[in-house]
Amino acid sequence: MMDSRQRATALLVAGCFFMEMLDGTIVATAAPRMAAALGTTPAAVGLVVTAYLVTLAVLIPLSGWLAVRFGARRVLLTAIALFTLASAACAAAPDLGTLVALRVLQGAGGAMMVPVGRLLVLARTEKSDLPRAMAYVVWPGLVAPVAAPLAGGLLTTYASWHWMFLINVPMGLVAFAAAWRIVGSGPQGSAPPLAPPLDLVGVLLCCTGLAALTWAGHLVAEDGSGWPVTAAVTAVAFAALAAAGRHLLRAPHPLVNLxxxxxxxxxxxxxxxxxxxxxxxxxxxxxxxxxxxxxxxxxxxxxxxxxxxxxxxxxxxxxxxxxxxxxxxxxxxxxxxxxxxxxxxxxxxxxxxxxxxxxxxxxxxxxxxxxxxxxxxxxxxxxxxxxxxxxxxxxxxxxxxxxxxxxxxxxxxxxxxxxxxxxxxxxxxxxxxxxxxxxxxxxxxxxxxxxxxxxxxxxxxxxxxxxxxxxxxx
Structure with a gap:
């Protein structure tokens, strides 16, 4: 059976997962109000969503290597802090360009939080306890896409679009305090004596392919996007991912082990x-x-x-x-x-x-x-x-x-x-x-x-x- 620390770790990761998924969907609800406040168009505000999703897709493959190189505890705490601080900064952004840049930082924090946190759960859970542990971890990812439209609508109607980012601050502070207390410095919390070298070719190919594919998804969702541009970006994505797959199967220390x-x-x-x-x-x-x-x-x-x-x-x-x-x-x-x-x-x-x-x-x-x-x-x-x-x-x-x-x-x-x-x-x-x-x-x-x-x-x-x-x- 799972002990109290294992349950607490699983719930901590669940909370981080909820914040990450909520931020990927809640902004779309407030696009018109954000556009008016920032002096731009609702279509341009779509970059705020896409920048976040692209950053997540690009940096998640690096999470495993970072956990080995610097220790899961250190990476998790840094990720939660970065996500929380970037959320507060997003609420204070004076223009669209600044907001998009800050969303990239927020995405960088989100990309590290959940994979590294889940690795901690997996490392400390017996196989027979996996169903209960994963039940804790999965449900926020199911709830966030459903709750986001209603939450975004309520916040923008009765408060302002800034609160879509500010709500992450108290949640982030609680998550950081919980992680500081729960996650120890054992084998998964400290860096091993020798981490494998970073697969730079794998980083380049994977990041290019994942970023291009996520961007292609954004272009498809935008009504004004031209199909030639979308097709070109999609072709780049598949070419890069095909090359990445070929490389990852041959590399001695692949970024992602296929x-x-x-x-x-x-x-x-x-x-x-x-x-x-x-x-x-x-x-x-x-x-x-x-x-x-x-x-x-x-x-x-x-x-x-x-x-x-x-x-x-x-x-x-x-x-x-x-x-x-x-x-x-x-x-x-x-x-x-x-x-x-x-x-x-x-x-x-x-x-x-x-x-x-x-x-x-x-x-x-x-x-x-x-x-x-x-x-x-x-x-x-x-x-x-x-x-x-x-x-x-x-x-x-x-x-x-x-x-x-x-x-x-x-x-x-x-x-x-x-x-x-x-x-x-x-x-x-x-x-x-x-x-x-x-x-x-x-x-x-x-x-x-x-x-x-x-x-x-x-x-x-x-x-x-x-x-x-x-x-x-x-």
């Missing part, structure tokens, strides 16, 4: 989990648009119904560990990803005449499915990875997670534009978009079907026949 993908359960958690992350971040973007633009609902009514995603997340969370132990990863991931596909596709059949209770129930069921699915993927990812590879697996998993979450809105926009090309009515465009997002879950369902029946069993605790004491799978 050989961790040899573990089947970890490979499926990265591939299937990435698809699920994209759908999860795309749906909270599309649902409010459907409710407000097609159904004619108010922003408050729309936000209230979308919050049922959060209700589903929280309602199922206490049962997640039991379900994993009872049914195993393969069966639970098949059920969760299939349920996510059905509930997302089901949104295509919602109309203004659909009873609100039915709409809320569908959204709630989708929230429960995504909660179980992501907890399952996040736990299974490290269930069969040896401790000597935990750092490498954590870095690759965190990079894939951030990239897929950052591309979620771009995927939603592409699906909606396909819908607009195929359907003349606005409602028809959303129907096509939700059906496409539901279909995007199907490869994850097939990947779960291909898993070995005992995949992830090292992280399960199964009760022996006859009510005997629980037997831990190995």
């Amino acid at each position: 050989r961790t993908l040899e573990v089947a359960s970890f490979r499926e958690s990265v591939t299937g989990g990435s698809l699920v992350w994209m759908v999860i971040t795309a749906v909270p973007f599309l649902l409010p648009l459907l409710f407000q633009e097609v159904f004619g609902w108010s922003a408050v009514a729309s936000g209230a119904v979308v919050l049922f995603v959060f209700v589903g997340n929280i309602a199922v969370k206490p049962a997640t560990t039991f379900l994993l132990n009872r049914f195993g990863f393969r069966r639970l991931l098949i059920a969760a990803t299939a349920a996510l596909a059905v509930t997302v596709a089901g949104c295509a059949f919602l109309t203004a005449a659909t009873p609100v209770a039915v709409t809320a129930a569908l959204v709630l069921a989708g929230g429960a499915a995504r909660s179980v699915g992501l907890t399952g993927y996040s736990t299974m990812a490290f269930s069969e990875v040896g401790r000597e590879r935990l750092r490498d697996a954590n870095t690759l998993s965190a990079t894939a997670q951030q990239l897929s979450a950052g591309l979620g809105v771009a995927v939603a926009v592409i699906a909606l534009r396909i819908g607009q090309a195929l359907a003349s009515a606005p409602g028809g465009a959303y129907q096509v978009a939700f059906l496409l997002l539901g279909a995007l879950c199907l490869p994850a369902v097939l990947g779960a079907v291909r898993l070995h029946p005992t995949a992830g069993d090292a992280a399960r605790t199964v009760r022996a026949p006859g009510g005997a004491a629980p037997a831990r799978q190995r």
Whole structure:
């Protein structure tokens, strides 16, 4: 069982994850008010979001090496302090250029907080305790994209856009104090005698590819972006990432160790989990648009119904560990990803005449499915990875997670534009978009079907026949 320090560390990382994810989505709500205050256009304010997401994508791969070189405790404390100070500075930014620069600093702090913090959790948690630990860590990432639009709307309506950054200050101070007290200076907290040399070629190729791909996602989401520019940036991204993959497989000390993908359960958690992350971040973007633009609902009514995603997340969370132990990863991931596909596709059949209770129930069921699915993927990812590879697996998993979450809105926009090309009515465009997002879950369902029946069993605790004491799978 997890002891109090392990639970506290997991909750600390959960809080950091919430701050990181919230800051990646909350700004979009206040774009018009920020543009007016800064003397620019709402489209230009999009750079405030993109600068943050690009920085996260670029620097997360460096987190593993930094943790080895300087010690996880030192890096975590520095990251929390940088994120908090940059948040306060963002609130005081006098113009758009300064704000974008400060968002880069904020992203640098965010890129280090969660991967390094999660590495601390993994290093101190027994395999059989992983479901409970990852349940703590994952849920803020599910809540933030749902809560951000409502929180941003309330702050900008009743206070000012500055408070979207100032709310991070008290949370950051609490996180820093907790990390100072909880995270010790043991083997994971201090630098080892000899850290591997930094893979500079890997840094250059990975950073270029990830930055270009995230920027391409921003261009896709912007209505005024030209397709030739978007195509060129996307081509650069794929060329750089292809070269990075070739290099990382040959380098003696790669920045990101792709050989961790040899573990089947970890490979499926990265591939299937990435698809699920994209759908999860795309749906909270599309649902409010459907409710407000097609159904004619108010922003408050729309936000209230979308919050049922959060209700589903929280309602199922206490049962997640039991379900994993009872049914195993393969069966639970098949059920969760299939349920996510059905509930997302089901949104295509919602109309203004659909009873609100039915709409809320569908959204709630989708929230429960995504909660179980992501907890399952996040736990299974490290269930069969040896401790000597935990750092490498954590870095690759965190990079894939951030990239897929950052591309979620771009995927939603592409699906909606396909819908607009195929359907003349606005409602028809959303129907096509939700059906496409539901279909995007199907490869994850097939990947779960291909898993070995005992995949992830090292992280399960199964009760022996006859009510005997629980037997831990190995």
